[in-house]
Amino acid sequence: MAGEMMTGNLAAAWGARLSAVDYIPAFPITPQTEIVEALAKWCESGVMAARFVTMDSEHSMMTAAGAAAATGARVFTATSSQGLLYAMEVLYSISGWRAPLVLVNVSRALASPITLEPDHNDVLAARDSGFLQIHAETCQEVLDSILIAYRIAEDERVMLPVIVNLDGFYLSFTREPVILPAPEQVAQFLPPFRPAHLGFKASAPHALGVAVLGGTPYSYFRHQMHLAAMNALDVHSETAAAFERLFGRRYDVVEGYRLDDAEDVLVMTNAFASRGKVAVDAARAEGRRVGLLRLRMIRPWPADAIRGALRSRRAVAVLDQNLAPGQGGILFQEIAACLYHEALRPRALCSFIGGLGGKNLSEGEFRTIFEQTAEAGVREKGIGPVLLYTEAEHREMTQLQMLAAAPGS
Amino acid sequence: MWQRETFKKIKQIPSEEHVFPGTSLCAGCGGLESLRLAAKVLGDDVLYVNAAGCFTMLAAYPFTPFKGSWLYTTMGSAPAGAQGVRDALDVLIAKGRLPKEEDLKVVVLGGDGSTYDMALSSTSGALYRGLDFYYFCYDNEAYGNTGMQLSSSTPYGARTATSPCSLQHPAGTIQEKKDIFEIWRAHTPPYIATVAPRYPLDLEEKFARAAKFTGPKLFLALSACPTGWLYDPGETPEVARLAVETGLWPLKEAINGQVTHTYIPKLKPVEDYLKLQGRFRHLFEPTRQDEAIRHIQERVDAYWKRVSG
Numbered sequence: 191m192a193g194e195m196m197t198g199n200l201a202a203a204w205g206a207r208l209s210a211v212d213y214i215p216a217f218p219i220t221p222q223t224e225i226v227e228a229l230a231k232w233c234e235s236g237v238m239a240a241r242f243v244t245m246d247s248e249h250s251m252m253t254a255a256g257a258a259a260a261t262g263a264r265v266f267t268a269t270s271s272q273g274l275l276y277a278m279e280v281l282y283s284i285s286g287w288r289a290p291l292v293l294v295n296v297s298r299a300l301a302s303p304i305t306l307e308p309d310h311n312d313v314l315a316a317r318d319s320g321f322l323q324i325h326a327e328t329c330q331e332v333l334d335s336i337l338i339a340y341r342i343a344e345d346e347r348v349m350l351p352v353i354v355n356l357d358g359f360y361l362s363f364t365r366e367p368v369i370l371p372a373p374e375q376v377a378q379f380l381p382p383f384r385p386a387h388l389g390f391k392a393s394a395p396h397a398l399g400v401a402v403l404g405g406t407p408y409s410y411f412r413h414q415m416h417l418a419a420m421n422a423l424d425v426h427s428e429t430a431a432a433f434e435r436l437f438g439r440r441y442d443v444v445e446g447y448r449l450d451d452a453e454d455v456l457v458m459t460n461a462f463a464s465r466g467k468v469a470v471d472a473a474r475a476e477g478r479r480v481g482l483l484r485l486r487m488i489r490p491w492p493a494d495a496i497r498g499a500l501r502s503r504r505a506v507a508v509l510d511q512n513l514a515p516g517q518g519g520i521l522f523q524e525i526a527a528c529l530y531h532e533a534l535r536p537r538a539l540c541s542f543i544g545g546l547g548g549k550n551l552s553e554g555e556f557r558t559i560f561e562q563t564a565e566a567g568v569r570e571k572g573i574g575p576v577l578l579y580t581e582a583e584h585r586e587m588t589q590l591q592m593l594a595a596a597p598g599s
Numbered sequence: 600m601w602q603r604e605t606f607k608k609i610k611q612i613p614s615e616e617h618v619f620p621g622t623s624l625c626a627g628c629g630g631l632e633s634l635r636l637a638a639k640v641l642g643d644d645v646l647y648v649n650a651a652g653c654f655t656m657l658a659a660y661p662f663t664p665f666k667g668s669w670l671y672t673t674m675g676s677a678p679a680g681a682q683g684v685r686d687a688l689d690v691l692i693a694k695g696r697l698p699k700e701e702d703l704k705v706v707v708l709g710g711d712g713s714t715y716d717m718a719l720s721s722t723s724g725a726l727y728r729g730l731d732f733y734y735f736c737y738d739n740e741a742y743g744n745t746g747m748q749l750s751s752s753t754p755y756g757a758r759t760a761t762s763p764c765s766l767q768h769p770a771g772t773i774q775e776k777k778d779i780f781e782i783w784r785a786h787t788p789p790y791i792a793t794v795a796p797r798y799p800l801d802l803e804e805k806f807a808r809a810a811k812f813t814g815p816k817l818f819l820a821l822s823a824c825p826t827g828w829l830y831d832p833g834e835t836p837e838v839a840r841l842a843v844e845t846g847l848w849p850l851k852e853a854i855n856g857q858v859t860h861t862y863i864p865k866l867k868p869v870e871d872y873l874k875l876q877g878r879f880r881h882l883f884e885p886t887r888q889d890e891a892i893r894h895i896q897e898r899v900d901a902y903w904k905r906v907s908g
Contacts, residue, residue, distance in 0.1 A: 212690045215683065241690050243682065246724030250679030253672050253721070257648070257683030260670065262697070263690055265683075279673055287670075384696075390668045390684060391701035392644040399671035400658040407660050 205336025285320025307548020627832025829877020
């Protein structure tokens, strides 16, 4: 097998190392710690020419990261879950400064109740922050996406920070073979960071993040951010082509799996998409014409690519590993919105909520999803949000509740 | 006896200005006057890292009153912003991507709301890491930019919008002002000082002395505030003078934790200071609150007894 066996976390650390970053402000949080531990060791030993600083919180960490990027350094940092939310206001500041950096988020469900295992309410809470978002399925993709992310972020047409997301535990702690690109090849792919419009220095004073009075200048700068984020779609396709030429691996904003003749399509993101692909194979073996669409780039939203992949299908199921209480699946809403003006839109859209807090997605659940989606397509009426929960899980929960209601209470 | 070495006469203060007039800050702002004086020593090769507060309005698009640079961060993390900038400058200079002569002094500008409350963690972090930066706190003893609400810098007996006088609490604020100087000093940074705009030689001397140290250099600047303390803007020098002369605002420095009082006031009665300001008027009208005034006086007396003993 080609490549070295490594976890998603170590692949993320290698992504930063190969990108020759200058600065890494850090703060530990499970399940991200292996990333910062590896980077601390490499900075200390001198194999990386970067300064590593442990900050006092994620809020401080992100502020230092953005400020250093605004000064002209290439910056990497990583967090997860509560840490991402603790830093949330700073994300909006950094994108407003138009300071490109890469933040790895190791997805972990949000309190309360507090837990360690993954879902995507953390990273999707940052979807409107102005950070671009790339969601990875494999350890190799984590590493490659970081290299790609720097090139997109630092492109003059974009100049926005990027989040690269990987699932906690299922990818962060799972070893897979990862091909480490040669540093010389990475240097060919990713030019040194020499921003034309950023950097504090004595000879060229400037003010960043200043107050504006009224909506006219505010809207102007926010519109600029949106247009720059949209530019990232073209920049991504150029970057992906250059990446493929150099490294032989191809990444698109979305990935189709067995879509060619698929009647019904399941939409997923991140590491659990691997399970979805296995489920597609199993369903195909039973004669169902199904496929899977994995969303890789969430911001900017690749509406055209999604429409292209989903038009003319009988039915589409969106499996959201997140929950907007009182609404349903976050990505379902966005998929539905971008299909509205598609003349050949699917006859039914179904919304499923699964895998919250790392909850298993069983073969049975996938089978149910495909059955109910097919039926919805025939009826031409979507369903959901369906909250996936198996009988076995229900029994387990009932037992926990009996224990919680202690004897004598 | 503390002696000024660089600034002995008022004429030695450079006439060149580095903070220009015409900002949208209030007339008579004691904080801005302190900053104007400080900048005469800091110069123009400065990056101001700002936290949310009154001074945020200094740089309002498309204007800035500085020849130096500016970065607005958040209310709680300006020292962390200073860390990022300082580290990036160091790395870029070390790697030869930025000439040494392009280096900047990194100066945090935070009000007391940020300094005493929200940014306490990020300030402590910067001190702990020995960050080479300046911290300039303009202390007007309340959340001023939002209309004078209680902060943990608000002194006992002051009335704010969120610590109003009531039958239950006739003195208004019942808490004592947090001693941020001592909180900073517990981290033993190389240099800490309090300053007041009415004592320009003392202020300039302290910035000149601080420049000799690498590491955190922190300043607590009395920001007499006509808008919030309710007095005529023209009285700012007098209010600032009485804050010092009554002993309520001790002028001092701490070098590596060793405290020296740089000016020993004759301790005028605190009433002289309190009476000038609307935020303390309820201590005198409609009935005099002797107990509250005595409490303030006793605290000041106890402080000076402790530090001179």
